Amino acid sequence: MTAAQALPMEGSSWNRGRVGMACLIFGESTFFSIFVVAYLFYLGKSLSGPQPQDVLEFPLVATVCLLSSSLTVVWGVRALAAGRRWQAGLGLALTVGLGASFIGATALEWSRLIFQQGLAIDTNLFGTTFYSLVGFHAAHVILGLMMLSGIGVGVAAGKVTAQHAERVEIVSWYWHFVDAVWLVVLTTVYVVGV
Amino acid sequence: MSASSTPGNPSLTGGAGATFAGSIHEWVTTVDHKRLGLLYIGSGLLFFLIGGVEAALMRAQLAMPGNELLEPQEFNRLFTMHGTTMVFLVGMPIITGFGNYLIPLMIGARDMAFPRLNAWGFWMFLFGGLVLYMSYFASMGLYGAGTAPDVGWFAYAPLSGRAFSRGNATDYWVLGIMISGFGSISGAVNMIATTITMRCRGMTMGRLPLFVWMMLVVSFLILLALPVLTAAQVMLLFDRFLGAHFFDTQAGGDAVLWQHFFWFFGHPEVYILMIPGFAYASEIIPVFSRKVIFGYSFMVAATIAIGLVAVGVWAHHMFTVGMGRGLNIWFAVITMVVGIPTGIKLFNWIATMYGGKIQMKTPMLFCIGFLGQFLVAGLSGILLSGAPLNWQLSDSYFVVAHFHFVLIGGLLFTIFAALYYWFPKVTGLMLSEKLGRWHFWLFFVGFHVTFTTMHVQGILGMPRRIYTYPGDRGWAIWNFISSAGVVFQMAGVLCFLAAVVLAFKRPRRAGPDPWNAWTLEWSTSSPPPAYNFLTLPEVRSRRPLWDLKHPHDPDWEHE
Numbered sequence: 166m167t168a169a170q171a172l173p174m175e176g177s178s179w180n181r182g183r184v185g186m187a188c189l190i191f192g193e194s195t196f197f198s199i200f201v202v203a204y205l206f207y208l209g210k211s212l213s214g215p216q217p218q219d220v221l222e223f224p225l226v227a228t229v230c231l232l233s234s235s236l237t238v239v240w241g242v243r244a245l246a247a248g249r250r251w252q253a254g255l256g257l258a259l260t261v262g263l264g265a266s267f268i269g270a271t272a273l274e275w276s277r278l279i280f281q282q283g284l285a286i287d288t289n290l291f292g293t294t295f296y297s298l299v300g301f302h303a304a305h306v307i308l309g310l311m312m313l314s315g316i317g318v319g320v321a322a323g324k325v326t327a328q329h330a331e332r333v334e335i336v337s338w339y340w341h342f343v344d345a346v347w348l349v350v351l352t353t354v355y356v357v358g359v
Numbered sequence: 360m361s362a363s364s365t366p367g368n369p370s371l372t373g374g375a376g377a378t379f380a381g382s383i384h385e386w387v388t389t390v391d392h393k394r395l396g397l398l399y400i401g402s403g404l405l406f407f408l409i410g411g412v413e414a415a416l417m418r419a420q421l422a423m424p425g426n427e428l429l430e431p432q433e434f435n436r437l438f439t440m441h442g443t444t445m446v447f448l449v450g451m452p453i454i455t456g457f458g459n460y461l462i463p464l465m466i467g468a469r470d471m472a473f474p475r476l477n478a479w480g481f482w483m484f485l486f487g488g489l490v491l492y493m494s495y496f497a498s499m500g501l502y503g504a505g506t507a508p509d510v511g512w513f514a515y516a517p518l519s520g521r522a523f524s525r526g527n528a529t530d531y532w533v534l535g536i537m538i539s540g541f542g543s544i545s546g547a548v549n550m551i552a553t554t555i556t557m558r559c560r561g562m563t564m565g566r567l568p569l570f571v572w573m574m575l576v577v578s579f580l581i582l583l584a585l586p587v588l589t590a591a592q593v594m595l596l597f598d599r600f601l602g603a604h605f606f607d608t609q610a611g612g613d614a615v616l617w618q619h620f621f622w623f624f625g626h627p628e629v630y631i632l633m634i635p636g637f638a639y640a641s642e643i644i645p646v647f648s649r650k651v652i653f654g655y656s657f658m659v660a661a662t663i664a665i666g667l668v669a670v671g672v673w674a675h676h677m678f679t680v681g682m683g684r685g686l687n688i689w690f691a692v693i694t695m696v697v698g699i700p701t702g703i704k705l706f707n708w709i710a711t712m713y714g715g716k717i718q719m720k721t722p723m724l725f726c727i728g729f730l731g732q733f734l735v736a737g738l739s740g741i742l743l744s745g746a747p748l749n750w751q752l753s754d755s756y757f758v759v760a761h762f763h764f765v766l767i768g769g770l771l772f773t774i775f776a777a778l779y780y781w782f783p784k785v786t787g788l789m790l791s792e793k794l795g796r797w798h799f800w801l802f803f804v805g806f807h808v809t810f811t812t813m814h815v816q817g818i819l820g821m822p823r824r825i826y827t828y829p830g831d832r833g834w835a836i837w838n839f840i841s842s843a844g845v846v847f848q849m850a851g852v853l854c855f856l857a858a859v860v861l862a863f864k865r866p867r868r869a870g871p872d873p874w875n876a877w878t879l880e881w882s883t884s885s886p887p888p889a890y891n892f893l894t895l896p897e898v899r900s901r902r903p904l905w906d907l908k909h910p911h912d913p914d915w916e917h918e
Contacts, residue, residue, distance in 0.1 A: 170561040170897055181472035181556045188548040188582060196586035199620060203594065203605065212611040287602030290611050297597060297605075 182335045190342045193305075197346055200301060201353050204294040208358055211289035218359045220282040227270035228351060231306070234263035235344045238313070238337045246330035250320060257317035260340070264310045271303050295354065302343070302350050309340045390474035391889060392459050395481050397785065399456025402485055403449050409492075410444035411852065413437045415845050418809070422842035424830035434826035435509035439532070440491075442512030445766070446628065447536055448488040453774055454635035455484075455546045458574045460785070462550060464880035464887060465568045467559025467896040472552035480545035487539025494531035508532035511824065513625060514595070516606030516617035521599045530599065533592045540585045547581035550574055559879075560897040568878045568901070569652060572659050573638035576666045577631050583670060584627035591620035615680055622673035630669040633765060634662060636733075636773035637704060640726050643780050644708050646876045647723035648715030651914075654707045655901065661700035661707075668697050678749040687746040694744035701737055705730065720874075721795030725776035728803055732768025736761060739814070754824075757817025763810045775802070775855070783869030786862065787885040794858035798851045805847025812840045877902035 174180075209216075241256020275296075278284045286296040316333055319325035325333065386394060417437050420429040429437070459477065463470055471477050494507045508528045510519045519529050554567070554575050567575075595617070597603035604610035606617045645652045652658065674682060674690045682690075708730060717723065739761040743749050752758060775798070782790050816837045821828065828834055872881040882904055883892055900906055900914035 170899070172560055173558045173563055174556050179556060181552045184552040184555050185473060185476075185548050188551050188578075191579075192544050192548070192582040192586050195583055196590050199587050199590035203616065206616060207612070210611045286597065287604070290604050293597070293603040293605055293612075297594065297603070 180331075182332060183338075186335045186338050190338065193342065194346075197298075197301065197349070200294070200298040201349060204298050204353055204358070207290040207294050211291045213289050215282050215284050215288075215291070217291055217295070217354070220278060220284060221355060221359055222274075223355050224270060224274065224351070227267045227274075228347070230263045230270065231267040231344055231347050234260045234267075235341055237263065238340050242330060242334045242337050245320065245325070245333055246327055248327040250323070250326070254317060254320045257313055257320060261310055261314050261317060264306055264313070264340075268303060268306060268310070271299070298350060299354065302346055305343050305346065309336075309343050312336050313340065390470075390478045392463050392471045392474065392477060393785075393887060393889075393891075395477050396456045396458075396460030398481055399452040399459060399484070401456075402488070403452035403456060406444050406448040406452070406488060408852075410441050410449055411849070413441040413444065415849065417441065418842040418845045420826060421828075421838050423839070424828055424832075424835045426827055429826065431826045432509060435511075435824075436507040438824055439508050439511050443491065443508070443532065443536065444488075446512060446632070447539055448484075448491070450632040450766070450770065451539070451543055452484055454574075454577070454632065455480075455543065457635065457639070457777060457781075458550050458577075459546070461781070461880060462553055462571055462574060463557065464883070464891055465571050465878050466554065466557060466562050467879050467892060467898065468553065468557035469891050469895075471549050472557055473549050476545050477549050480542040480549065483542030483545070484539045487535045487537070487542065489535075490538060491531060491535030494528055494535075498527045498531050513618075513621050515621075516595070516598075516614040517608060519595060519617075520606060530596070533596055537589055537592050540589050543581055544585050547578035547585075550578040551582075554578075559895050562898050565656075566898060566901045569641035569655065569658055570638040570878075573634050573641065573662050576662045577634045577638075580627045580631050580634075580666055580669060584624045584631065587620060588624035588628075591617060591624070594620075615677070618677050618680060619674065622676045623670070625676065626673040627669045629762075629765065630665055632770055634665065636729065636770040637662070639773040639777040639780070640708060640729060642878065643722045643726050643776050644711050646780075646874050647718045647720055647726075648712045649718070650711055650715040651902070652707070653710035653713075654703075657703055658707055661703040664700040665697065668693060668700070672697060675744055675749070678746045679753045691744050691746045695741055698737060698741055705734060705737075720779075721790070721792060721799060722776040722780035724796070724799045725772045725779065728799065729769055729772040729776065732764055732772065732806075736764035736769055739764065752817055754822055755817035756813045756821045756823055759823050760810050760813035760817060763813070767806055767810065775799075778855070780874070781880075782859075782862070783873045784880055784885050784887070787869050788862045789867045789869045789873060790858045790862050794854045794861065798854035798858065800851075801847050801854060802851030805844045805849075805851060808844030808847060809841045810844070812837050812844075816841070872904070877904045879903055882907070 237256050237259040241253050241260060244250075244252035244256055284292045284295075286292050313336065316325055316336060319329075386398065389395060389398075416429065417434065420426050420434060459471065462468075491508075496506075498506055506528065508514075508531060510524055510529055510532070514529065514532060517523060554571055558567075564572075594603070594605040598605050598607060604612045606612050606614050608614055641652060641658060672690060672694045674686060675694045678687060678690070708726075739757070743752060743758065743761060779790055779795055782788070816834055819833055819837070821832070821834045821838075828838075869885050871884050873885075874881070879896055879898070880887070882896060896903060898906075900918050902914045906913040906915060
């Protein structure tokens with residue numbers, strides 16, 4: 166046998182981290198699609214109010230925050246790869262700040278819905294499907310925030326450097342995924358559903 | 360695992376494993392794919408014995424009409440725990456265990472892509488299983504409303520809702536299965552990442568052993584199906600604890616939605632369990648026929664086709680809930696389509712044997728048993744996919760016979776074949792051929808006495824899940840025969856256990872390659888060292904060991 170043969174994945178950027186994260190995202194997508202299906206299936210089938218069109222307001226600020234955080238995370242990861250530590254830290258801090266604002270906006274929305282509109286998870290089918298779908302997305306945002314803040318602290322402390330840029334990029338894939346799920350949730354709940 | 364392991368037997372006894380506590384510590388903290396694979400298979404076999412005892416108790420109860428051996432409630436718990444155990448705590452860990460043990464060895468790698476995630480997955484599975492069985496002791500709770508779950512392994516709503524399933528028994532079912540599901544999902548991620556990124560030089564996708572190809576498809580199906588079950592179980596928990604209304608018909612919810620979600624998981628799950636059986640057969644049949652597998656690329660394509668079709672057939676479990684004509688026709692037709700790729704596989708295995716120098720060793724015997732029984736299972740499946748016939752037979756013992764033909768006649772027979780085939784690799788010791796033959800024949804006879812007769816009970820109208828029946832329906836004699844078969848099956852399993860004990864008591868060394876096989880796991884010592892390969896192999900064909908043994912006529916000149 167000759168030594169001329171190459172490793173099958175040589176020259177490809179699909180290392181185990183990337184493949185693993187892609188698989189995780191695939192599995193999470195099927196998880197979310199079931200909640201989306203349940204939301205659409207029960208749309209308009211609530212036996213009592215409130216109905217979506219009565220109480221939902223388009224979450225413009227939250228959407229702008231979350232979508233732009235996808236750009237800041239890319240900016241931060243590229244800076245990290247280029248060894249620009251402060252810019253990387255700033256990019257991650259901005260991302261965490263924007264993500265936290267999204268969670269804040271969700272918290273405000275939920276408190277308005279619960280205390281002013283009287284919509285809880287056990288009120289009707291709308292409440293059941295709405296809080297499950299939006300809540301699971303928010304939980305994933307919080308998980309992403311925890312990972313990104315951990316990395317941000319590492320960058321600030323000088324522990325996470327250019328040599329870790331690829332791993333940080335893989336984490337950022339998760340953040341993009343959370344963003345993409347939001348687009349689906351937004352379309353389902355706030356566009357199709359009202 | 361420590362580098363100072365004994366060279367002779369490193370995956371069984373470690374260096375620090377000289378003391379009992381030391382070896383326990385090594386096994387609990389291991390991240391080695393071979394040890395984790397053995398832990399998966401070993402705990403799967405333990406759960407298999409538990410699930411088998413549950414089945415034997417039910418058969419004892421049903422042996423006579425009007426029998427009063429078991430309380431009705433106890434019978435409900437037994438069939439729930441038996442089904443749940445066999446699918447989630449026997450099938451899943453054993454297929455994951457074989458995948459873990461063999462994939463790195465077959466693709467010329469030193470471990471899985473994520474060894475620690477691998478360990479995490481195993482312990483999640485094991486503790487999930489323990490949570491399920493804790494229900495027997497712990498779920499009486501404040502309610503005094505029963506012990507183990509009794510809602511059947513598919514936990515149909517609204518029976519599994521708060522109103523009809525009081526106490527915490529159903530919660531143990533949900534949480535135990537959900538936790539072990541996280542383990543399965545992480546295992547699937549790991550198998551995909553390993554197969555895609557860890558292959559040795561020359562191991563292109565077109566040269567992957569069929570075992571690895573099939574486990575790759577299975578892993579994708581796990582990622583597609585298991586999260587669906589998790590999502591549905593989360594909804595059930597929300598209903599039960601937070602007062603949500605997903606499956607609450609009083610508030611406009613739809614109990615049939617649970618069935619759709621459950622079977623959207625449940626039917627791919629059948630293929631998740633069955634394709635590994637195909638994988639073992641595809642490795643074993645060529646070796647004992649002394650021929651290359653017939654139609655390698657068709658086998659890969661048929662596996663992928665089964666994986667694709669698997670996600671479009673779920674509602675054939677639901678013909679009797681009244682889905683309407685259009686959906687009935689769709690699901691009947693798509694289900695029949697499954698027969699095409701499966702038929703391709705059966706013909707390919709037979710064509711592999713055709714004209715070969717067949718060696719009737721124990722693994723081959725089990726594979727041949729599998730071929731015939733799986734054919735029957737497939738044919739009764741096609742019968743059941745016809746919606747009108749299904750209306751007559753659904754929820755009868757005919758269905759019970761069908762899926763036991765799939766999961767025992769198909770999967771369990773290939774698992775036994777795989778155990779006999781790879782045991783020498785794992786331990787370095789041969790299993791007794793004589794006991795293996797006894798095992799096969801006793802189990803074969805017992806299986807057919809029990810399950811072939813069940814078709815008749817089903818056609819005579821006996822519903823599944825009843826704890827007893829009156830004597831004047833003509834079911835009694837068939838039930839007695841079915842129950843009698845259990846004795847033979849248990850004797851067969853005892854032969855297997857005896858063969859394992861005997862292999863260690865009177866060791867016969869296997870050497871690295873006892874079957875004169877062709878895939879990479881046989882090129883390293885038995886048992887393989889912790890690092891698997893001293894130098895990472897290079898391959899130029901689908902049968903790297905053939906090339907080594909026949910340098911004048913290597914496969915790569917013909918492929």
